[in-house]
Amino acid sequence: MTHPLFIDDAYLADAPGSVAGHTAEGGVILDRAVFYPTGGGQPGDSGHITWPGGTMEVATTVKGEGGAIVLVPAAPQALPPVGTAVRQVLDWSRRHRLMRMHTALHLLSVVIPLPVSGGAIGEQRSRLDFNMDEPPEDTGSLEAALNALVDADLPVSVDWITGAELDANPELVKTMSVAPPRGAGRIRLVQIGEAAPWTDRQPCGGTHVARTGEIGWLRLGKIEKKGRQNRRVYLHLDD
Incomplete structure (x- = not known):
């Protein structure tokens, strides 16, 4: 199992690690990783790793078996042997934009307080799908x-609860399509606001900014009909 350093510190962009294994497809598994693997609508991180006499560009990061985090090379190459000490470096500019956008989508679920049926996070454009009969009449508002909410510069923090506590508070789960992971015996909550009652509080394993003011100005994009009760709402980050 790879220790996910991004859970401890989403702003950690450079860290040592050790090669714990390889995959049959040519990926590298580290014992500890700053690289976030694709999941929850958030793309996997990119960047590079280096070791004495070698370097590998990381095109993306995915989840492997048994809690492994797999770094996918940008091109087939000779991989560092198991046990090799490496330096791992994120493409920080890309990661930070994804952090800003992921937190922005949490805010979108606040201003549109409807069940979420899907979503995808991008560097400049993201979306949430809502269980929504009719499109909102006043998108300007x-x-x-x-x-x-961005201008309020609200703090973003993390808490942990048990599966039983989540079962007792089902309103915390906004997503209809993705169930919170329960395998670790505890569930990570991302909280926005100073204290209870929180502006937002929901299970999430992704990376987020420390304060909403870090997101920057947001532009609401088009709203598409994707089914009888499904509307896709796009959100843009232009800077």
């Missing part, structure tokens, strides 16, 4: 409410 929604955009203003969204940016007001």
Whole structure:
């Protein structure tokens, strides 16, 4: 199992590690990783690792078996042997934009308080799918409410609860399509706000900024009909 350093510190962009294994497809498994693996709508991290006499560009990162985090090379190459000490470096500019966008989508779920049926996070454009009969009439007010939450510079923090506690508070789960992971015996909550009652509080394993003011100005994009009760809402980060 790879220790996910990004859970401890989402701002850690450079760290040592050791090669714990290889995959049959040519990926590298580290004992500890700053690289976030694809999941929960958030793309896997990219960057590079180096070791004495070698370097590997990381195109993306995915989940492997048994809690392993797998770094996928940008091109087939000779991999560092098991046990090799490496330096891992994120493409920080990309990761930070994804952090800003992921936190922004949490805010979007606040200003549109409806069940979420899907989502995807991008560097400049992201989306959430809502269980929504009709599109909102006043998108300008929604955009203003969204940016007001950004301007409030609310703190973003993490808490942990048990599966039993989540079962007792089902309203915490906003996503209809993705169940919170329960294998570790505890569930990570991302909280936005100073204290209870929280502006937002929901299970999430992704990476987020420390304060909403770090997100920057957001622009609400088009709203598409994706089914009788499904509307796809796009969100843009232009800077």
